[in-house]
Each structure stands twice: as structure tokens, then as C-alpha cells.
Amino acid sequence: MSLGRIVALLSRHMYLYKRSFARLLEIFYWPFLDLVVWGFITIYLEKVGMSLHGAVSFFLGALILWDVLFRAQQGIAVSFLEEMWARNLMNLFASPLTVGEYLVATMTMSVLKVTAVGGLMMLFAWVFYSYDILQMGLSLLPFVLNLVISGWIIGVLTTSIIMRFGQQAEVLAWGMVFLFQPISCVFYPIEVLPPVLQSLAWIVPPAHIFEGMRGVLTTGNAPVTHLLWATGLNGGFLLIIVAWFYHTFNICKDRGMLVRVGE
Template identity: 40%
Template structure:
């Protein structure tokens, strides 16, 4: 009987994950500014860049032929950025409330904590991106969902990378306290130029292209341009991105667990201050 209880306690509990997701959901629903922020910035981005593309399309045959490339890139970038931010914000909620130590002393396992943050990331992402895609359709006639099945490959690779960055950034904040909070807001922007969101990899210097190809997002944006401009879905790009994501995902989880142990050892888990 004791062995059965031990095995049950060592597994992942869906009840604990669900409890954490409900906690973050109630926090989100209790604040209309939080909800407004999730919709406001994506909507502002797609409208601003969409009108820019409309102007360029009127003066450039290339953009007329590659209609939707810029708007599509904006939406995919927002998936990448908002996926990471949605994860990290929920983590920071615990740091701001100085509740992380309490959670880690509860039966909640670190893996369950991270899974609940990932689920909340998807919820936050849906609240922001779905209205964004509808605005793109209404204002610019760009049906993001018409991409079809390739959209699944694009989304999965971007969300996996966003989680990897989110886990890594959260680990640094966990170990170094809120003094390192700026990493959460800036880390994704540091990789933005190398992800080649609005231009092909060939634009970069040759030596920098090798660095760009280490990012899963680079493969996604190259694949999007190939699909929208040449109407070719490049499966090899998505498989390469998936392989790199597997490495990044594993490394980020290992980093989080290692820095969590370090934080416990140095007593910074309960302080969590500047």
C-alpha cells in the first residue's frame, strides 16, 4: 500500500496543475487592465504594420506579389513574444507576491509549476492573438488561418521556443531575484534581429547567418516567406526547428531545476527581493 502511495505522489498531478492555472486565471480576470494589455498591443501592432504594408504594396511589385508577408510576420512574432511573456508574467506574479517559497514548500512539483505556466501562456496568447488575426482579416483581407496545416508547424515551433526562453529567463530571476526582472522583458528582443522576422537570412553578414540558424524562429519565418511568396511549404525547415527546440527545451528545464536548487541552497527562494 505504501509503495502505491509513493508511486502516486511521485507522478505529475493534474489537480495541482489545474489549481495553479485557476489561480492565474482568477488573477487575470480580476484586473481589466491586464486583459486590456493582452489585446491592446497586438491590435496596435497589426494595424500599424498592416497599413505600412498596404502603402508599400501600392509602390512595390514585390510586396504586391508577396501580399500578407509583413502582416503574417507580425502575427507570428507576436506568438513568439507573447508566448514567452505570458509564461514569464505568471511566474513574476509569484515573485511580486513573494509566494514562490510557499509554492515550493507545498506538494507542488517544479515540473507541475512549469506546466501550469505553459498552459497559462497559451490562455494569455489566445486572448491577445485571436483578436489580432480578426483585425488583420477585417482591415487588410489577410486570413491568417488560410495558411492551413503549415500553421500548426509554425505555431508549435514558435511556442516551444517561447517557453524555452521563458523558462530560462524565469530561472535567472529565480536565482538572482527581482533585480534581474528586466531579463524577462528584454531577452526576446535580443534575439529579434537574428530571427529574421521581416527580412530573409541572406540579408545578414555570412558569419551572423550561422548564429541565426541556431534559432528555431529563424526557420519558421523563412518557412513563412517561402509559403506566402513561393507557395512552397519547406518541411525540412520545420523539422530542423523542431530538433533545435528539443535541445533548447531540455536545456532550459535543466537550467531551471539547477538554479532552483541553487536558490534553495543560498536561501534566495524566500527573499526574492532586489
């Protein structure tokens, strides 16, 4: 594993973001609008006297954490799309760059995106709604880390599908994560789901993370069981999905698709 080659890929994306207003907008604009809308909803809910304990924390906290997952996934999938759109995959994979280095670089890119978006959302929430997510304390950190890993898993899955099916699948870079949203129980507890979906939700790491977050909000302590489940499931899924990515990459090389992705 070469750090130099990972830095090379990161620098390629940094150059891109440096002068692309559209890409910077993606980092600032949508999260800001999400926060404004959900912020007003929570204010409304509090005004009409809904008996939801800590509505602001409940919704704004969930929204910020959902964006962590979303941006972590996008950091990986959109990085691949950038290479596809620029027809740069040949330059990359005809160089000594390995698949592992490529994945590490895109995962690092996703952490950078999450840090930028998460930091901004925390700032906006604090400025506009006097909401400080950090009041949840350090107990939130392991949940955030797990969300980032969940984002990587969905991002790598999305990337392997785009690599295999080309441009016709690129919409998945934005849509795939929403497939997991209903069973991730971002804004509601798992118990509101029908029994079949509840069973499914328990094997989805983000569902444990959002349940845990609600536990942190109501009790002030991190529910260890949810944390352990999320970590264990994430570890298992990450191994499977990385192996799947290598497998798909080899299929694409075998079928000559790597040199045609994006055409």
C-alpha cells in the same frame, strides 16, 4: 505529476486576469496597436509599388507569428513575476507542488495567452485589412507549434535568470525575447544578415520557422527541412533549458534565495 495542482496554479492566474484591466490590456492593446501600425506600413508599401510579393501576407503574417513567440515567452516569465510580486513563491514551493508541475502550468498559461492574442490578431487583421492568415492552411500549424516551444525556451531561460538575480532582472521578462529578434529574421530573409550572424541564426529555431513561413507564402508548401531543423533544435534546447531551470532552482534553494526572491 498532479493535474489538480496544475489546475490550481492556472485557476490562480485566471482569478487574476478576471479582474485586472491592466493585464487584459496587455493582451489586447499592444497587439492591436502593432497590427494597426504594420497594417498601414504594408498598405503604404503596396501603394508606392514596392516589388515585394504579397507584402500584406509577408508583414502581417510575420507580425502575428512574432506575437505568438512573444506571448508564449511572456506567458511563462510574467507568470513567475506575478508570484514574485505577490510574494507567493513560498506558499507555492512549501506545498506539494513540484518544479515540473510549476513549469507545465506556466507553459499551459502561455498557450492560453497565445490563443487569446493570436485569435484577436487574426480577427483584427481580417476585419481591418481583409487579411486571413488561415489561408496559408494547415501547413502553418507545425510552425506555430514550434514558435510556442521557442517562446517556452526563452521564457524558462528568462525565469531562471529572474529567480537567480531577483527584481533587478525583471525587465528581462519583456526585453529578453527582443535579443533574439534580429537573428530570428522575422521580417526579412536570413540572407540579408552578415555571414557571422547568418551562422548564428541557423541555430536559432525561430529563424527556421520564419524562413519556413516565407516559404509557405511563396510556394504554398511547408519547407520540410526548415520544419525539421526547427523541431530538432527546439527539442534539444527545451531539454537543456528545463535541466538548467532545475539546476538554478536548486542553487536558489541552497543559497536561501527562493525565500528572498522579490525582496
